[in-house]
Amino acid sequence: MKSAPFEYLVPASLAEALETLAGHQDETKVLAGGQSLVPLLKLRLARPRYLLDINRVPELSYLELKDGRLHLGALTRHSALGREPSARGSCPLLAEAAARIGHTAIRNRGTVGGSLCHADPAAELPAAMIALGAELKIDGPGGTRLVPAAGFFQGFMTVDLQPDEILAGLSVPVAGPGTGWSYLEVSRRHGDFAIAGVAVWLSLDDKGLFRQVGIALAGVDDRPWKARACEDFLVGKEAKEEVIAAAREQLAGFDPTGDIHASREYRELMAGELFVQALRQAVERAANNL
Amino acid sequence: MTQVTGYIGRSVKRKEDARLLRGEGRYLDDLNHLKPKQVAFWRSPYAHARIKAVRTAEARELPGVIAVFTGEDFAPVKPLVTEIQLEGYVAKPQDPVARDKASHAGEIVAVVVAEDRYIAEDALELIEVDFEPLPAVVDVDAALAEGSSLVHTEVPGNIYYRGRRVFGEVEAAFAKAELVFRETFRTSRIAGTPLEARGCLAEYDPYQDVLTVWSSTQIPSILHLKLAEIFGMHENGIRIIAPDMGGGFGIKAQIYPEEIIIPFLARALRLPVKWVQDRREDLLTGVHARDHRYELEAAVTREGVLTALRLRMLTDAGAFSSFPFGCTLEATGGARMILGPYKIRNYEYDTIAVATNKAPAGAYRGVAQPSCFFAIEGLMDIIAGKLGLDPAEIRRRNMLSSAELPYTNPIGIHFDSGSYGESLEKALQSARYAEVRGEQSRIPADAGRQIGIGLACYTEISGISSKGYQSRGVADVPGYDSVRMRMDPSGTVAIYTTLTSQGQGHWTTFAQIAATELGIEPDQVRVVDGDTGLAPLGTGTFASRASITGGGAVFRAAREIKRILLRVAGGMLDDLPPEELELGEGFVRARGRKLKVTLREAARKAYEIRSGGSETREIPGLEVIAYYDPPPSNWSNAVHLAVVELNLVTGFPRFLDYVVVSDCGNLINPMIVDGQIQGGAAQGIGEALLEALEYDPGGQLLTASWGDYLIPTALDVPEMKIEHITTPCPSTEGGVKGMGEGGAIGALPAVVNAVNDALRRSRCWTGVPITRAPVKPEDILRRVGAVGAEGGDGR
């Protein structure tokens, strides 16, 4: 379990990183926290010619509240989402989801950008970003483009990112009055990838009606799965148990695969159960927040 | 109550911890003083395939590659043959590197030696092998089916071993039976997967003709003897050293092809050569265990007393009968241990070890005991459920009482002491059994959560002697252990032993024994373990033996040193005879008189460091060798009691309580014993709820990383209440019994019984108990109808 030979490149700025990437195109892999890429290198499942270590690119490390949104650089570590008061306070869903990623050592190294670009369908952050309606900032030779999280994930571990592009960061909305959230998942052990996970980010109006609803599921499709029909169903309706139960009836269309850890049927069942529990919890929090 | 004698019976702090916890341990991977060349193995991607050609020319050309070897190069090496002297056993020699065909995925086909491991692995990619794939046999039913493909032509019908025995009047008992119960229990294939995987370093000194091998092995003595035989060397030309070890669990108590290949390369190339196993190799080729099926049939009275038991047992041995215990280890183990603490007088077994195209099975903590007690303890609960008996009550009705000891069971196993009933009652008390039963009954049957209590009562074989191995036909396991002990002129002691310590704490426990016998402090005793160049040959640390066999040898060596010391001291104290002297607190004193010499003065005298001599001296020095071959077999006993709460929405169990009552005779160090119990139980909990090596139908291992092979973390293991009953063994030195495996034996049955007990309380229970481990959350939901009957995984 030793990686194949590669050349190690350490750019000191985003411009340098993009330039290097443009020069080597397909033969290069970006290295962020390394928590997914390094195992792949060791198993020789990934064998890039160049490894572009972006850890020293200053433009990719930031965490700030601006214009009513939380802005995160791609290099923001999973653990920072729970540790940094500005992140935890403004976007508690991210803290809750990040707490379920692997173990402390992994959360201290793994990055938000890496998790999104790696796009494991069972990963926590991609689902949370979709529920939040995150906006991704992608830099490439042609400049910067903004992509909504829901459109970024295109298939099994496939994302809307060209070989000469880098995910620079993203922004998410912050909690206000009436905001509720929940991330729940079932995994064999704490720290394992989810058998099924549900991320909810919603807000209630002062009459107790759903004003805005974002729901995404992890582990039940080839990519993080946005529960669009349920979201649409809920908006404008009263936040009560019967409505949540009715929304569950709308939960369909995802396509889980069975594996050694859980059958398709069990994943489906858990998705439904967690969906209800997560919505309940989010509504309760939103009501307390009004 | 724990018996305290000197330092024996006290929770002395582990001498090894200061070093190990600071990261100052020296494991195999740390041994780089020789600047060894590194090895990587080209392993078969096929479970079963004929090898037509191996092309290595390109790999040899790669800069940094020193040599590439294939099967033919190992022709001069005698193949490894596991000799088991039992009727019905077929031996199949194993080449260290496959020559004609590969018979499991991961079997070695070629070997690269290079300047570093990176280059070695680069070279692996340049090797080409032409295979002709053959049908792979990956489960026991397929292997036994008429006309099945053969794993080896030398193993007819894929049956490595079949043993059938009848004890007592089984036919008659079944003919008269009031009730007959039949049930099948299965356990999954699992791995011991120690945190430090295996590894090997070898150096050959042609001037002295000495081969030194460092191996992360639990059996340096057995490896020593076998390498001498395989290479045709004198035993005196070999030294085996087992460095610090990060776990073994029995996995390192086998001789593996790599342990032959690495020394062979060191001799052939006249270079130091090293290989460190990675996790993939560990899961792919470290011996696997369990993968058992127990088909039980019991004749039972209406009162729940078992009058006869029939067992048909199938074990999946994998492709080779691993050395030295052989594939019979589990097949005879499960069949012989299953009667446990119960008075079943009529018993019959038919046990088969089946060859398949999977990695070889071998020793893993508890060997067949977790699975056989899973079967019998599961059956007890099923019978109790049908008869409306409390699980504790059915056990009482079948269990040996202390008044009935000593007792010889129908197989001929002799139990000389124990506390089966007492342990059960103590466990029930400690868990507030009646109260929890009450709590349990107050939960409505249609609730989304249920509580269950699981019991496991078991006996544990320990300290197997030379006769014990002989009776199970194991030819290459001596059965005794040994130490060399030296008290130096300053009065401190060193103990040299080939027994290894991969977590057992022998530095501490052996020091406690020696210190107690010699009246010194444990800190004045140094234990040097795992080195055949410094210590006499013995057997090794596995199968709950070292405290009996190694401890016994320490007792004997210390007494001999004491005898010499007292004679020497007597010469210094008015020629007093030894009976009038006593040893303690660093002095030799005359009983009832003021006369004394320090231990140090006596020790110096024994060495005659200053000329002059003394007539009382019989041999110069204070250095002795002691061997200990324990009495035929020694059994400890214990009870595990698990209380779990099932979430019937997600299927997840949660521990509410976990109690262990253990009786391993006199305890040397209670803290270390408790640690062994907790660690073992953690592994048993893994076996009950998480662990399974899964193969696809083509014989590919699907769980070749710790991402897919799930072992319990600290979060999955409950805090345990551990209590002891002390029934000293009448026949071993110090009255000790072994217990290193016990934790792992009791957890599997206790946990699964608890899950079943909880399921029974649910109105939605399908009436079918879970009889297969591990129990996944969805297996639990399946039993309450929340998930469809039989899933795609065939459960």
Ligand SMILES: Cc1cc2nc3c(=O)[nH]c(=O)nc-3n(C[C@H](O)[C@H](O)[C@H](O)COP(=O)(O)OP(=O)(O)OC[C@H]3O[C@@H](n4cnc5c(N)ncnc54)[C@H](O)[C@@H]3O)c2cc1C
């Ligand atoms: C034992 C273990 C358990 C884990 N458990 C979980 C878990 O439960 N849930 C979970 O979600 N994850 C888990 N992970 C993975 C972890 O979250 C990773 O940190 C994450 O998937 C990838 O982030 P990274 O920063 O480590 O990225 P890297 O491993 O460095 O990179 C991952 C991929 O993303 C690309 N990439 C990274 N950053 C960028 C960027 N800015 N722009 C373009 N491409 C980029 C890389 O080229 C690579 O292809 C686990 C990992 C381990 C080792």
